[in-house]
Amino acid sequence: MRSEFDLIARHFYRPTPQTRLGPGDDCALFSPSPGMELAATSDLLACGVHFLPDADPAHLGWKSLAVNLSDLAAMGAKARWALLALSLPAADEDWLAAFSTGFFACARQFGVDLAGGDTTRGPLSLCVTALGEIPAGQALRRDGAKAGDDIWLSGHPGLAALGLRRLRGEIALPEPLCRLCLQRLQAPVPRLLLGQMLRPIAHAAIDISDGLMADVRHIAERSRLTAEIFLHQLPRLPRGVERAIALDALLCGGDDYELAFTADPGQRPALARLAAQLDIPLWRIGRMRADAAASTAQLIDSEGKIVPLEKQGYDHFSMPPSVS
C-alpha cells in the first residue's frame, strides 16, 4: 500500500500558479491582492448524510468544491484558493483518482488553486475551505436589502431536489428532464461570474442551498424586512412532473446553488442586459417590504393572500438529511 504522503502527492499536487507555497508544508501561503478583502467559507460533507456511500467519486469531487464556490459567488467574490481536508477509511487509489479528477475539473473551470489541506484515515468525509477576493467594501451581504427592492432569482431552482427524489425512487421523471435534474444535483455550477457582475447592482445576495423560501428568509431576517415572493412570478415549472411536486421542489428543495438577490427597481434594465449577456435566466420573483412585526419570507398568491407553506427549507438539525 502506498503511504499517505505518496497518495496525496500523486493525486492532489497540481500546479498552483496563484499560490506562493502549495501543498506539502505545514500551511499553504498566498499573497492577497492589494485593496481586496478575503471571503472564506468551509463546508463539511459526510458520507450517508450529504452523499450516498456509492456516490460517484468524480461527482463528489466536483460538488464538494462547487458548493463552497457557490458561497463565494453569493458574496460577489472571485474564487482563488481552496483547502481540502479528507478522511478516508482506506487508501483507495481508484477512489482518490476519480475524486481528484472531479475536484480539479471544477477547480480549473473556476480558476481555483488547491493550495493545501490534510488527509487522514477515518470514516469517509471531507471538508473544503474556499477563499476568494472582493474589492474592499463591495461584498454582497445578506443584510444589505432595502425596503422596496425587487427580489431576483437565477436559473431553475428545484431541479436538484427533483433529481434527488428520482434517485430515491419517490418520483418518475421523463427524459431529458431526468438527466438535467441529476446533472444539477451531481454537478452544480456555482454562479461565480453572475455574483461578481452583481456587485454594483444588487443590495443583498444568498445562494439557494437550503431552499428558496428558507434562503430568502435569511436575507429578510438579516435585513430586518419581510420578503414577499409572488407565486405568479416564479419561474415556469418543468413539464412532465406533477405541479405540486415541482412547486415544492422550487420553493423548498435545496442543493441548487442558484443565487437569490435583491436590487433597486431602477436596476431592472441592467439586470435584463446582464441576463442576456451571461445567458442565465433572471426572474423577478418578489419584493422586500418594511414590516415592523416580523422579518420573514411569505409566498403571496395572485389575489394578494399569503399561501401557507408546510416547510420552509432544510434545517440541518430538524429536517431529514439530504443525500445525493
Place this chain on the structure above:
Amino acid sequence: MRSEFDLIARHFYRPTPQTRLGPGDDCALFSPSPGMELAATSDLLACGVHFLPDADPAHLGWKSLAVNLSDLAAMGAKARWALLALSLPAADEDWLAAFSTGFFACARQFGVDLAGGDTTRGPLSLCVTALGEIPAGQALRRDGAKAGDDIWLSGHPGLAALGLRRLRGEIALPEPLCRLCLQRLQAPVPRLLLGQMLRPIAHAAIDISDGLMADVRHIAERSRLTAEIFLHQLPRLPRGVERAIALDALLCGGDDYELAFTADPGQRPALARLAAQLDIPLWRIGRMRADAAASTAQLIDSEGKIVPLEKQGYDHFSMPPSVS
C-alpha cells in the same frame, strides 16, 4: 429542539473584532494586512479516529483549534482567523456549550476570531481551518534547511504519546507525570510566539504532530539533506516510566505540537537567549548534513553509529489511528 440557526448563534457567535464580517453570511470577510502573506491550514478530526466518543468536548474544542494554530506556528505566522465546520448527530446543547467553551478559550488565548463555518447533522466530526499572517517572504518553510544547520527541538515531546498509552491502559504513570502527560495530550499549547520569534533565526521549521523522527524527515526530504539526530543530545526522558517506552514516545509519538527547526550554528547564542526569554526549553538535538544518496532522518548513537528505528512516526494510512 432548537433549530440549527439558534444553536449556532447561541454558542458560536462571539465578537470578531479583527473580522469585517463574522458568522451568519455566506462567507466570512476579512481584510489582510498590507505587506503580509496569508498562511492557511485545515484539519479534519473524526470521532473514533482522532478522538474517543467520550472525549471531553471542552478538551476537544481546545485541541481542534490548537492543532491548526500549531501549523501556523510552524510557519512563523501570527494567528488571526478560524473557520469551524462541525457535523453532529443531534443538536446536543450541553455538548455544544462545552465544546465552544474549550474552542473559545484557545481562540482568546491566541487572539483568533472565529469568523465563520458550517454546522450540519451527521456523524460527529469537525474541521477547523486556521488563517494567519506573515511578513511577505519570511515564512519558515520545510524546504529551507541548509547543510551544517543545527537541528533544534522545543519543549518535551513524547509526553502526549505517554498520556495516550496511559488512557489506553497500556502503561502506568506516576503522578504528577500522569497529569502532565494527559494535559499535553488533551490541551496542547501551540508554540505561536516561538514560531514568530524564530522567523529571523531559523531556516526551516515543522511542528511535531506525527512524531519527531517522521517530522524531521519531512524537513530533510523537502530540503534534500539528511537529518542526523544525536541520541545523547535528546531532551532528558521523564522519570517513572521505562526508558524504552519514553524514548519511543519521544522519537515516534505524535500529537505533541512542539516545534523542530534548523538554524545556522552561529545562532546558538540567540537561541539560548530566546529560550530564556520565552521560558521554553530549546534542545540542540542534531544537524543537517549534505547526502547525495538519500534525504532522510537518522538517529545516531554516541559512537556515531545509526540506531535502527522500527517505526518513524505516524502515517495516517499505514499506522493504527491515534485516539485521544
